[in-house]
Structure formats: structure tokens, C-alpha cells
Amino acid sequence: MEIYADHAATTKLSPAAAKAYAETAAVYYGNPSSLHSAGQRAQEQLIACREEIASILNVSPREIYFTSGGSESDNQAILSAAHAGAKKGKKKIISTAIEHHAVLHTLEKLKKEGFEIVLLPVGTRGIVSTDDLEAAIDGETALVSVMAANNEIGTIQPIAEIGAVCKRHGVLFHTDAVQAVGHIPVDAKAIGCDYLALSAHKFGGPKGVGVLYCRTGAPLTPLIEGGAQERGKRAGTEDLPAVAAMTAALKESVADMGATEALLRRLQDRLIAGLEEIPHCALNGDRHCRLAGNTSFCFEGIEGESLLLLLDEKGIAASSGSACTSGSLDPSHVLLAIGRVHDVAHGSLRLTLGKENTEEDVDYIIRSVKEVVGYLRNMSPVWRDLQEGKRTYIL
Numbered sequence: 001m002e003i004y005a006d007h008a009a010t011t012k013l014s015p016a017a018a019k020a021y022a023e024t025a026a027v028y029y030g031n032p033s034s035l036h037s038a039g040q041r042a043q044e045q046l047i048a049c050r051e052e053i054a055s056i057l058n059v060s061p062r063e064i065y066f067t068s069g070g071s072e073s074d075n076q077a078i079l080s081a082a083h084a085g086a087k088k089g090k091k092k093i094i095s096t097a098i099e100h101h102a103v104l105h106t107l108e109k110l111k112k113e114g115f116e117i118v119l120l121p122v123g124t125r126g127i128v129s130t131d132d133l134e135a136a137i138d139g140e141t142a143l144v145s146v147m148a149a150n151n152e153i154g155t156i157q158p159i160a161e162i163g164a165v166c167k168r169h170g171v172l173f174h175t176d177a178v179q180a181v182g183h184i185p186v187d188a189k190a191i192g193c194d195y196l197a198l199s200a201h202k203f204g205g206p207k208g209v210g211v212l213y214c215r216t217g218a219p220l221t222p223l224i225e226g227g228a229q230e231r232g233k234r235a236g237t238e239d240l241p242a243v244a245a246m247t248a249a250l251k252e253s254v255a256d257m258g259a260t261e262a263l264l265r266r267l268q269d270r271l272i273a274g275l276e277e278i279p280h281c282a283l284n285g286d287r288h289c290r291l292a293g294n295t296s297f298c299f300e301g302i303e304g305e306s307l308l309l310l311l312d313e314k315g316i317a318a319s320s321g322s323a324c325t326s327g328s329l330d331p332s333h334v335l336l337a338i339g340r341v342h343d344v345a346h347g348s349l350r351l352t353l354g355k356e357n358t359e360e361d362v363d364y365i366i367r368s369v370k371e372v373v374g375y376l377r378n379m380s381p382v383w384r385d386l387q388e389g390k391r392t393y394i395l
């Protein structure tokens, strides 16, 4: 039994994307910047991909920049807007407490450069309030950066409303739409954002390729100097096979979006209902305003890491919210932001399903989580204290 339930971390390369990658690598091997025919044929393919992606996002092909993925796109958008703002004496950036580290760490860097960083709260539902945003915007504000959908708890942010607020105040707006594109409709024109980041490997494309949408007229400075690729904003020979694979994956995801969403909602409802039978647990993030693929829970009295390892032994690939990548055991900033206390935040589990998952997978996951949570609680001194009334339950 092998169940992949970590689609928010990355997805398997889709067959259409793999085919596009192999064909493009074999046939369009020329450098798109070369003047000979092999180069020009590659250039034509690159143009076609740019047009396809632009049309899906409802923007102009001239506003599409190919990058190495979500992190690079987030970095470039934020640094470009911040430094352009600073030149006009605007050194305030407004974002949220639940952004991806690609955004938060870039903001920390800017803070060291003297920028004022305001992180808006998201409440227990995990959704930012446009009133809070509007109250925070002032004449010093250079940029607002709010993600379209959260990678840990799946909550969908009101980015169209945020886009309207930013426009009204004449403030640049970036949205990290990495978890949204290919999963829910994303129309950059309708959102009214100045920048938008997306990443291919979150919707069946390859790792290491993505897009930065930058509205014509919005400031954009290169992170990588060198050649004149991407209209001088991103040097380096374009990875055409990866771009072609990303384009194929995006086309397919968008075409199947309705059917995939319906399937994932059904699976999500079943999964949430099943896991809620476990005592002293709670769903993280708003129940309704969330990505169909995302189910995130906290279980009291256990450690998320042990839960993950035991689920892996049962063939289930899941994730927790803890950012233990740096060796620290800091609980997830997202779970803390929605009001989970440290102990509870440590017992988190993120299950993110994709279109290959089935009802049988969900039933197996529910059975396994029930078993493993029970097993871990039986061994937990914290759980014993809770049961004996020496501590009080939080969930």
C-alpha cells in the first residue's frame, strides 16, 4: 500500500507534462537566443508557451517571466517593488502572518535593510481581513503581499478584494498564487495584482520552473544578471523542455479543474468527517473557504513527527506543520497564527490529496490515523495527565 497525500509539497509529473518534456528536449534542442533555425524553432516554442500561460492567467504574454519556481518569483516581485518604493521614500510593506517562507524570509531581509514590515493577523479561520489591510495602508506603503491560498492549512484569501483595496490606495500588490494556480480559477487581470507567482511542480509540472507575472509598468529588477533573456529581467538560457512541460500541466489542470475539484471535495468531506471521530482534535483553517485538496488537523497529546513516521510505515506520505527543517522544533508559524498553542501545534497533520487519490485511500488513511493517534496517546505522558485531569484539554 502506497498512498501519496502530500500534494501541497509537490505533485507527481503528469503524463502530459512528461511527454511534453521529452518531446521538446529531443526536438527543440536549440538555444532560443540563437539566430539559426534550430534556435528559432526553440524560440517559437517558447513564445507559444508564453502565450498559452498568459491566456490562462488573462494577461499579456509580455507580462510573463519564466523563473526557476515559486521562491524565485516571490523574491523578485517583493525585492523589485520594495526597492522601487524606497526610492520614493516608501519603506513599509504589508503582508500576512501565514505567508510561505519564500515571502517571509525575503521580508526579514528587507527589515534588516530598514523596511517596516507589518504582518496582518488571520484570526482563527486563517483568513486575512480586508478591513485590517485597509487600516494598515498609509502613504509610506510600498507593497502589499498576500498569498492566494495557504500551503499548510489550505485557506483561500480574498485576493480580488485585496487587489481592489490596493488599487484604490495606489499601492503595489503581489500575490503568491503557488497553491492556487491549476487548482482554483486565477485571473490576474480580475484580481488586479501587479505581481503573481506560480510554480509548475504544484500542479503536475516539473520542479525548478515557474512564472512571475509582472504587470506592464510595475517595477521589475533582475535577481540574476547576464544575458538579455526574459526581456533583460531574468538572465540564463530558458529551460524550454521544463517550460513546455509546465504549460502542458497547466493546460490539463485548468481543463480538468471542475471535475478534480468535485472529486477532491467529496474526498475531503469524507476525510474530515472520519478524522473528526477522533476525540480531542480540530480541523485547522476555515471549513469551507479552503482548497478542496487540503485537510489539516491538530491532535492533542501527540507529536506530529512521530505520527508522520508511523503513517509512513503504513505507506502513507503526509506532512506536519512543524518547520523542523532547520533542526529546531519550532511549531508552524501558520498554526500559531490561527491561535493553536505550542503543544497543540506540535500535534499537526497535513493531508493534501490529488486526483489520483480514491475513496479507498481516504478510508485507509482514516483507519491508519485513528490507530496511530491511539497508539501514540497510549504512550504519551501528556495524554495520561490529560486523562487523569492533571492537565486540561485544549481541543
Ligand SMILES: *Cc1c(COP(=O)(O)O)cnc(C)c1O
Pocket (backbone or CB within 6 Å): 008, 009, 068, 069, 070, 071, 072, 074, 100, 102, 147, 149, 150, 151, 176, 178, 179, 199, 200, 201, 202, 208, 209, 210
Ligand atoms: C511551494 C510553494 C512555494 C515555493 O515554490 P518553489 O517552486 O518550490 O520554489 C512558494 N509559495 C507557496 C505557497 C508554496 O506552496
